[in-house]
Amino acid sequence: MNKSLKIYVYPHSKDDPFANVLLPPDTDCKGNYASELMFKKALMESHFVTKDPNEAHLFYMPFSISSMRSDPRIDVHGIPDFVQNYISNITLKYHYWNRTGGADHFYVACHSIGKIAFEKAFVARLNVIQLVCSSTYFPSSYLPHKDASLPQVWPRGGDPPNLLTSQRKRLAFFAGAVNSPVRIALLKVWENDTEIFAHFGRLNTPYSEQFLGSKFCIHVKGFEVNTARVADALFYGYVPIILANHYDLPFSDILNWKSFSVVVHHIDIPVLKKILQGISNEEFAMLQSNALRVRKHFQWHTPPIDFDAFHMSMYELWKRRSVVRVRLTPSMEFM
Template sequence: MAPSSFLLYFTDHRRLSPPLRPLFFFVPTSLALITTLFILFYIFTTSTLFTYQHPPLTSKPLLGAANESQRYNSLQFDSNGERGKIKITSNNVDKLLFVNPGSGNYVNNNDVFHDRDIFLEDYKEMNRSFKIYVYPHRRNDPFAHALLPVDFEPRGNYASESYFKKVLMKSHFITKDPTNADLFFLPFSIARLRHDPKIGVLGIQDFIKDYILNISRKYPYWNQTGGADHFYVACHSVGRSAMEKADAVRINAIQVVCSSSYFLSGHIAHKDASLPQIWPRQGYPPNIASLKRKKLAFFAGAINSPVREKLLQVWRNDSEIFAHFGRLTTPYADELLGSKFCLHVKGFEVNTARIADSLYYGCVPVIIANHYDLPFADILNWKSFSVVVATLDIPLLKKILQRVSSNEYELLQKNALKVRKHFQWHSFPINYDAFYMVMYELWLRRSSVRVQ
């Protein structure tokens, strides 16, 4: 009898004798159970999932219990993260934010930079060697208004896009020789195309697709890397969806956009960069040294998202958190100057100009926008000058802010004043202002291998 026939013979319950039937079903079940137990035993003995791990050193370790305090007091590390030289105590553990895996150095939670020394060194090299090639266009081009820099002072909510191009074209970073370029700039302006009656919002996608096709035929540079060493800049949220018909731009090119969110499929973290949305202001920021801020927190804006609806629902009539919707009866600047914390609450997009507004007026920003890829996050330590609150924690907002001690607030505000120069545009750029910070983000993303 063939093996298959033999198996079929014994699996037919009508041909099994009554004493063998229980045995036939018990054996495979037992084997399956034994196999499962072996697998669980292997996982248990080889994985760290079930083993005790010392809690990581965070900015707020659990020091409430005596044994926790003793555990941290007993740890000693040297500058490379090995046991040895630096003794960690309950007095200094709050100053240690995390171990930088790149350099092995501790990053001070009080410092506004992740690594100040590396940033300053790289910044000098960027200023010395970084080169950008911009695809040339004539004044008589039918779309010159969207391809060339504006000839006026940019203004409004989306001024960052126009400011960047206007300043870049006059800077020492521009090269006329594309063979010397580290990156190539796609100079179309989403904000200008959006208001062009010939293009409009619905026509931007086709314009971008045709633009990429034209430069890929006229120049060899796009085809050499598939656009990986190219970038564009856009502040309006339309800029992100404008690439729907130009997949290579969305997937390969560097997108420098205000609406940068980890939640969106069109945003690729670390390839793309977050452009700060800044309402331009002339002159020097106000001196806030003698101000007494009587309000705990302030927000003003339209109800255009579930997050803002929740904020209004919980805190509409509160005496310390002023959540205002609609037209203000007092000057906006006065409200920012009179509040300790200023709320940046997600609207249609994660981004608004409120972070830059807060910093300008010396108000500590509170960010209530999940998945926001914050501007200059590669450089700045946002924990040192802002408070990030999950949208689900809006009902706990007052407790979270009241828990910030006077000393902690003083440090947050002091750092906020330190970083506000990075969130300002100037017609003639000033070292470390918004233009130079965006250039540094691009410099970090330049290709390490040049394809000839």
């Protein structure tokens, strides 16, 4: 993959009125939805990009959902129109889409609002590869095996900490908004517990203090399954607890999540403490050791480095590339 995969990125000028949506950002990417912008920056600084569409295995449509969402000219409700117009424009100017109906094209989205992007381009939605953070099996917008799960990562500065297990005196930690039945159930059972810290809303102290003082971090489905909490757990040396049924975990066809996390069904929330207490010190040490080993896969770098989140995402795309490649002739490149 590293030597062979080639991506053609649809070109756009800095003078384009929507350059803020189509081009990589000039500044550092921050916040919950940074992953889609970090991917774009990393790709454009990588050796995977080709200017020759004849070499391309895949074609990247570089519009950013998070940028569209915050652009008052587009806004959330205008995203489907923007995507529909974008596809119409590239099919008029180029023939790459028409060869496969978009099956060798992909886009990247981290905000959950990305699930509406193809509402007005139904056929395209069935074909285009989606690399998205909101990867739940239920919405018809996400098709496992065609699409792939992107890790939602809040970029953290500096080197990851590496504290000893003995410094983690609390059993488990969760803090967040109560915006789903699963979170309501978790808080109802464990809000007043002394070993499982379950907190509603924002903390008065830095999250890192709670991260570094606990053995497990609980990832609970909110409005959507995606959250930066899993990547944060790995960054701070936690073992993640996954409480999000029907979630296509990032890189799940590459990594063995059971080797570095604990996956718990919603119905087992009342016995969560018993489950965690049943994990021996030796088992926890193995889980944490593996968590520290895999956290490099959940970090972004520009330029990208081997085995980081960018290269893992590229491998997911490599596995989904079309097995049929049509070589273009000069007469096919433009209408």
